Amino acid sequence: MQKKILLPVNNSASAERAGEFAIETTRFEGADIIVLNVIDTYYLNSLPQRDLREKLDKEFREEGKEAVEKYEKKIEEEKCAGNCKNIKLITLIQEGKPEDIILKTAEEENVDEIIIGKSGKEKIERFFVGSTTERVVRGAKVPVSVVP
Numbered sequence: 001m002q003k004k005i006l007l008p009v010n011n012s013a014s015a016e017r018a019g020e021f022a023i024e025t026t027r028f029e030g031a032d033i034i035v036l037n038v039i040d041t042y043y044l045n046s047l048p049q050r051d052l053r054e055k056l057d058k059e060f061r062e063e064g065k066e067a068v069e070k071y072e073k074k075i076e077e078e079k080c081a082g083n084c085k086n087i088k089l090i091t092l093i094q095e096g097k098p099e100d101i102i103l104k105t106a107e108e109e110n111v112d113e114i115i116i117g118k119s120g121k122e123k124i125e126r127f128f129v130g131s132t133t134e135r136v137v138r139g140a141k142v143p144v145s146v147v148p
Contacts, residue, residue: 002086003031006111008102008136009067010037014117018147019071022115023084030086035071036105037064042097064093099135106142114144 007022009015022033039060047053068091075089094101106114116133137144 002088003029003113004034004109004111005031006034006036006102006106006109006114007071008036008038008098008114008116008132009071010117011063011067011070012117012119014119014147015067016070016117018115018117018145019074021145021147023074023087025115026087027084028086030088032088032090033071033075034090034092034105034109034111035068036092036094036102037067038098038101039064039093039095040098041095042100061093068093098132099139102132102136103139106140111142113142114140116144116146118146118148 003026005022005026007019009019019035022031026033039057041057045053047056072089072091075084075087092105094105102114102116105111114136116136118133119131133146137146
């Protein structure tokens with residue numbers, strides 16, 4: 001049975017490095033990599049303006065699709081180069097509070113490890129919103145690799 005890794009992604013440089021790390025560390029032994037993007041509906045629902053919520057929802061969905069497609073493309077390019085033959089990519093786009101969805105997905109999919117970028121937010125935004133990565137590390141029941 002292959003190792004199962006959960007890779008939460010967004011369009012941040014940190015998430016991209018986490019994806020590269022996941023590919024690099026599993027390319028020889030193989031793995032099932034679950035690429036997960038979470039549309040933060042928890043944040044959206046807290047906004048009072050409906051038109052703003054709808055606009056941001058659309059943008060978040062497009063960004064999520066782009067983030068997931070980036071990893072699909074990377075894996076396909078690697079396979080074409082003769083690497084990563086044993087990596088199976090599973091892509092998911094979910095909605096909710098990111099840390100809750102990440103932890104729930106890790107449990108439901110029975111993953112062996114979570115590989116996550118250190119942060120996808122600017123410092124000031126993290127101060128107000130909090131760190132999803134930190135909450136995932138604290139709540140995970142499996143090892144978590146945090147990639148800077």
